[in-house]
Amino acid sequence: MITRRRCWQLLFMSIAMSVAPPAMARDDEGREVTRIFQQHCLSCHNDRDRAGGLSLTTGDALRAGGDSGDAIEVGDPGASLLMDLITPENGRADMPKEGPPLSRDQIAVIRRWIRTGAEWPEDVVLHPPTNVDLNVWSLQPLHRPAVPGVSAEKSEQSQGSTTAHPIDAFVLDKLRQHELTISQLANRRMLARRLFYDLTGLPPTPEELDEFESDPDPSAYERLVDRLLSSPRYGERWARHWLDVAHYADSHGFDKDQPRPHAWPYRDYVVRALNEDKSWSRFIEEQIAGDVLYPDTVDGIEALGFLAAGPWDLIGHVELPESKIDGKVARHLDRDNMVRNAVQSFTSLTVGCAQCHNHKFDPISQREYYQLQSVFAALDRADKLYDATPQTTVQRRELLARITEFESKRTALAEDSLAVLEIDAKLADFKKQLAELPPARRVYAGTVHYGSGNFSGVGPFGGNPREIYLLHRGDVTQPRELVIPGALSMVAGLSPVFDLPADHSEGDRRAALAKWLTHPDNSFTWRSIVNRVWQSHFGIGLVETPNDFGQMGSTPSHPELLDWLACEFRDGGQSLKTLHRLIVTSETYRQTSFVNANCDRVQRAHAIDADNRLLWRGNRRKLDAESIRDSVLAISGKLDLTMGGPGFEEFVIEKPEHSPQYRYDLHDVQDPRSHRRSIYRFTVRSQLQPFMNALDCADPSQQVARRNEGESPLQALTLLNNGLILAMSEYFAEKLQMEHASRAQDRPDQAAQPDGDELSDMVARAFLEVTSRRATENEIALLREYAAEHGLANLCRLLFNLNEFLFVD
Amino acid sequence: MGRRLSLCENSTRFATDSRREFLGRLGGGFGTLALASLLAQETNADDGAVHASQRNGLHFPPRAKRVVQLFMAGAASHLDLFDFKPELVRRHGEPADFGEHVEAFQDGLGPWKKPVWEFQPYGECGKLLSEVVADLGPCVDDIAFIHNMVGKSGVHSTATLLQATGFSLPGFPGMGCWISYGLGTENENLPTFVVLPDHRGFPSNGVKNWDAAFLPSEHSGTMVFPGRPNPISDLHPHPAGRFVTRDSDAAAHRMLAELNRQHAAVHPLDSRLESRIKTYELAARMQLAAPEALDITGEPQYILDMYGIQPEGTEWPTEINAAEERDCFGRKCLVARRLLERGVRFVQVWSGNDNSFPRRNWDSHEDLEQDHGPLALGMSRGAAALIRDLKQRGLLEDTIVFWTTEFGRMPSTQGGKGRDHNPFVFTNWLCGGGVKGGISYGPSDEWGYKPLDRNHFTQVYDVHATILRLLGIDHTQLTFRHNGIDRRLTDVHGHLIPELLS
DSSP states (O other): OHHHHHHHHHHHHHHHHHHSOOOOOHHHHHHHHHHHHHHHTTTTSSTTTOGGGOOOSSHHHHHHOBTTBOSOOTTOGGGOHHHHHHSOBTTBOSSSSSSSOOOHHHHHHHHHHHHTTOOOOTTOOOOOOOOOOTTOGGGSOOOOOOOOOOOSOOSTTOOOOSSOOHHHHHHHHHHHHTTOOOOOBOOHHHHHHHHHHHHHSSOOOHHHHHHHHTOOOTTHHHHHHHHHHTSHHHHHHHHHHHHHHHTOOSBOOSTTOOBOTTOHHHHHHHHHHHHTTOOHHHHHHHHHHHHHHSTTOHHHHHGGGGTTOSOOOHHHHHTSOTTSHHHHHHHHHHHHHHHIIIIIHHHOOOGGGGSSSSOSSSSOOHHHHHHHHHHTTTOEEEEEEEOSSHHHHHHHHHHHHHHHHHHHHHHTSOTTSHHHHHHHHHHHHHHHHHHHSOOOEEEEEEEOOOOBTTBOOSGGGTSOOOOOEEEGGGOTTOEEEEOOOBOOTTSTTOOOBOOOOTTOOHHHHHHHHHHHHHOTTOHHHHHHHHHHHHHHHHSSOSSSOTTOOSTTSOOOSSHHHHHHHHHHHHHTTOOHHHHHHHHHTSHHHHBOSOOOTTSHHHHHHHHHOTTOTTOSSOOOEEOOHHHHHHHHHHHTTOOBOOOOSSOBOOSEEESTTSSOEEEGGGSOTTOGGGOBOGGGBOOOSSSOOHHHHHTTOOOTTSOOSSOOOOOOHHHHHHHHHOHHHHHHHHHHHHHHHHHHHHHHHHOHHHHTOTTOOHHHHHHHHHHHHHHSSOOOHHHHHHHHHHHHHHOHHHHHHHHTTOHHHHEEO | OOOSOOOOSOHHHHHHHHHHHHHHHOTTTOOHHHHHHHHHHHHHHHHOOOOSGGGTTSSSOOSOSEEEEEEETTOOOSTTTTOOOHHHHHHTTSOOOOSSOOOOSSSOOOSBOOOSSOEEEETTTTEEEEGGGGGGGGGGGGEEEEEEEOOSOSOHHHHHHHHHHSSSSSSSOOHHHHHHHHHOOSOTTSOSEEEEOOTTOOOTTGGGGTOOTTSOGGGSOEEOOTTSSSSSTTSSOOGGGTTOOHHHHHHHHHHHHHHHHHHHHHSOSOHHHHHHHHHHHHHHHHHHHHHHHHOOTTSOHHHHHHHTOOOTTOOOOSSOOHHHHHHHHHHHHHHHHHHHHTTOSEEEEEEOOSSOSSOOSSOOSSBHHHHHHHHHHHHHHHHHHHHHHHHHTTOGGGEEEEEEESOEEOSBOSSSBOOOEETTOEEEEEESTTBOOSEEESOBOTTSSSBSSTTSOBOHHHHHHHHHHHTTOOTTTOEEEETTEEEETTTTOOOOOGGGBO
C-alpha cells in the first residue's frame, strides 16, 4: 500500500508541474519546438518523404506548407492546421500518426511559439532521425585473423597432439581470458551418438557403436567423420536445415491451400547438392539464376525452386488481376517474399524491414529494397518445364528452332511447289523426333510465367520485367520514382550497382544479384553460412541471431573465429563438408556435455557463463522432430531409405477440388509408403503435421533460422499416444523377438548364458538401440519387470519417451 | 530473463532460480508476464514486502482474465445483422452510387440492397438488431459495437490472418497465442489456448490463424473436436496402440518418472530434463481434465435448451437450416463456457469453414438470405446463451466476449441476391470483462460502405490493443524477438479505444 500511495504522490507532482510550465526565452522556445518536431515528426515530414507534402526540416519548409495548405498561421494558433492535428480528442490526435499524442506541455509550447511569431532558429536544420550505427561488427570488412598462439596447457585432459586445432586455439584463447578451460573429451560412445545425429540425423546401430568403440586405429574418429559425410543420409539431414531457412513446403498456403505437386524436385536438388558438396557460390548462383549461369543443366533449373519455395496467395493472383489494388498487393507481397528469401537467407540481413521506410537500424534504404524487388520483377511462381538431361534440352531446343525455321521458309513458298512437299516431310520428321523425346519434367519455380486470365504473368507480353516503383510507406497506391535493379550499398568494398546494359534480360538481373551475393568481398555471405553451419553443430551460432547480422541482432561470441572460419571457407574451396570436418574434429566440438556440478571448475564456469557461449563444455541437444521420427522408424526396423521423388502423404485430402482439408487423423500409420525419412514428407503449409508440429518442426510460412525448443504436456501426449509411436513400438517389439530368435539359432551357446534370460536380453538390446548406452543391471531388472507384465510393445513405447532417447549428450 | 540455473550455495535462492527457469520453460504456457507475477509473489513471500501485487505483475490493473473470440469465417454482413442503414431501405433497388470508383472483389456491383431482415430496438440502449440475431437482444446493454472497423484487403486469406494474428501474411502468432505467452495459464491441466474449429472444416489459412508461429509451440491454439474419439490430438492412445492398457499406461508413467529422474540426477545443471518429467505429470492430469471439461452430458436441460442444443444423434436435413446451426454453434459455445470456467485463458470459436459449396460459411455472394439466415440464427443463439450463462455465473465481469469476422459486405447487390466483400467497413463487438455495455462506437456512413469519418476509423490493432489493456497488458510491451525484429500482436500500430472501457 505504501508503494501505491507513493505512485499517487508522484502522479500529482507531475500534474502540478504541467499546470505551470516554466517560462522560456523565445529562442529557447524555437529550439524546443524544433526538438519536438525532430523527435515526433521528422521521420515522415522530411525532404525525402514529405508526408502530406509537408517537410519540417527548416523554417522555410514549414512556412511553405503542404498539400492541405499552410501548416501554421503565424500569430494565430487557433487558425493553424498544425494545432488542429496535434491536439488530442478523447486521448487521440491525428498527428503524430504513430505513437501517443504529444504531451500537454509540448502542445502548449508549440501554441505559444506560433502565437509569438514562430521564429525558427537560423542555425537549425532538421534531418530525419536515424538509429543506424555504422560501427556494427558486421559492417566491418572481412579479414583473416591470425590464429592465436596456444601454449602447452590446453585442455584438462589434452590428447597430447602437438599442433592445436585452429578452432580450439580461438576458443581456448577466449576461455583463458576468463580463466576457464574446455572440458575433457567425450567418450567414444557419447561422441559417436552425437556425430551420427549431427551429420546424418539417425542413431548409430549397436554394431556401429561397438565397432567404433573397439577400433584401435588412432584416426578411427576421423574415419567415422569421413564415412558419415559421404553417406547419402548426410545430404538428407542437412537439406532440412536449408529448407527451414528457405521455408520450403509442398502446398501454397493461404486460402484454399492447394498442393504443389512439382515442388519436390527442388527439395531433391538440395539433398543432391549437399551430398555432392557443391561449392557454396555455385549453390547460391544456381538457386538465384541457375537457368542463366548454368544453362542446359538440370540443377540450374531445379534450384530455381528456391525462389518459389515460400507461400503463394492463389486467390490474390488467380481471382484478382494486377490492375486491382488487392491484386497489386498480392504481387507486391509475392516479390517481397522472393527478396527476403534470396537476400536474408544468404546474407542474414533483414532487408524486408526497408519495405515501408528506410531500415530503422541498418544502412539499407527503401530505394535499395525496391531495387532488389526489381531483380525479381519478371517472375511469378509456376511450374517450369525442363528435361531430365542436358542432351535432351539441347535436342529439344534445336528441333524447335528447326521447326520454326522451316515453318517460316514454308510460308514464303507457293502452296503446291515441290519445295513445300520437301519441307513438309522435314517438318513431319522434326515433329516426330520432338514427340519421341522423353517427356519434359516440371519443377515449381520462380519463372517467367506464360499464363492467361488474371494470372497471366509477363510471358505473354514479351517476358519483360514489370516496372518497379518505390512505394511510399509500402503502399501500392502510392508509387513514387521508378527504380532500376541493384543491390545493397552497405557491404564494404562491394558496389551495389549492377551496370546492366539497357537491353538486358530479366535473367541478367538475377545473375547480377547472384554474382553480388557470391562476391569474395561480400562479407555477409561468408559469415552468414559459416555461422549457420556452426549453429547446426552446436545448437547456437557464434552469432546467436542467424537471420539478423544487423544492429538489432546479437554480436558474435567469437568474432575472430567467425571471421577466420568465413575466410577459410571462402578461400578453401567453399566446401561444406570440409567445414564440417574442420568443426567436428576440434576438441571444442568433442568435449563432453556431462558436468560434475560439485567441481570447482564447473561452478566457476557456470557462474560466469551458464549459457556456455564460451564453449567450456559440450551442449546437450534435444533431438529435433525429424530426428525423433526417423530414429523411431529406424530403430523399429521400418525406415525406408528410398531417396527422392514426390513427397509421401500422411493425410487424406477431403474436398480436394475446392478447399482441401488435410485430414492427418485419417492416415493409416501402418502404410509403409509413409515410413520414409521425414525430409520426404509432403509438407502442408496451412495444416502442419500434428506430431511434427508438437515436436517443434519448422513452420514453412516463415524463414526459420533456428527452431524453437520447448516442453509441454501436449508434446508428452504426442510421444506417448501418437499412432506412429504406437505402431512402431509394436514393430520394434516384433523386431526384437525375431532378432533374438535368429541370434539364438546362430549362436545357441550365447543364448543360453546362465546370467541372462530371453526377456532380459531383449530389454537390454532395446535400451541399447534407443539410447546407445548399455543399461545397468538395475535398469534391466526394472524394465524387465515392466516388460514381463505389460509386454515388449509397451516397453518400446516407454523407451521412446525416455529423456535419454530425446537428448543427445 | 535468466533461463539457466545458477549455482548458488543459498538453497532458498537456488529453489527460486530453478523455479524461475522451470516456469519459464514449462508448457501449458507460463509466459513472461505471468512468470514475472509468480516470481513477484514468491519474492514477496520471502521478504514480507508487497510490490506490484495490485497489478499482479502486469502493466495495468487487469479488468479481465480471459477471452472468448467468436470468429465468423467468410465475412459476416454488418448490414444485415448489427448496423442498420435506413437509407438502404429507402433506396432499395435504385442504382448504387458510391460517389467514387469502387473496387469490388468480384465484378459487377448491382443496385442498393436493403437489409434482408427487419430491425428492432432492444435493451435500454435501444440498439437496433436484425431479427436473425434477435436472441442477442437481451444482451445488448452489455455489448459495445464497433461499426467503423476497416480492413486492409478484400481477400479472405489475408484478411482473416489480419483479424486473427494482426498480420496479413502467414507466420505470425494468433491473438490467443500472444495472450497465452503473456499471461500463461490458470489451469495447468488444460491447454491455455483452445480452438473450436467449425466441425465442417477449417477457415481460410487453416491452423495458421491460431498457430504459435515463432512463439514457443506450447502457445499454439490447441484444437478441440468435442465429438471425435480423440477430441485433442493424441490425448488418448491411437488405435494402433491396442496393446496400451490403463495399467500399462499408469505403470509406464511411474517407470518414466523413475528412469528420467535417475537420468536427471546424473545430468545436473540441465533443467530441461526436470521440465520434461513435469510435463508427463501434467499430461496425465490433462487426460482426466480435458474429457471432463468437454463432456456436456451432465448439463441440465434448461442449459442445453438455452444454447439450442438438440439430443445427440439428431438427423439433419442436407440443406443448411437454423436448428442444425444452433445445435453446432451452441455446443461449441457451451464447451467454451466450461473451458473458461476451468481456467482456460483464451477460447476461439469458429463459425463457418473455408470456401465450399454448398456454403457453410458467411461468404454470401450468391444468396445472403439462404446462408446468413441459418448461420446468424445459430450464432446469435449460442453467443447470447454464452453471454447470459457467463453472466449468471459471475464470470462475465472478467471474461471478454469478442465477436469478429474478416470484413463486411457491400451495401449493393452483386447483381443477384448476394453481397460482395467490403473491407472498407465492418462491425466487431465486445462484451464483458471491463467493456462498456450498451454503446455503438464509431459509426459507418449512411450506406455502411465506409466509416462515416474516413479519417478516423478503427483497425484490428486498436481492438487488440484495447483487449490487451483490459487484460492488464500494454500492447507495446508484449514482444518477442524474431528474425531481428521485436514482434508484437499490434505490429507498429494500435491505439487504445478509451470509449470502450467501462
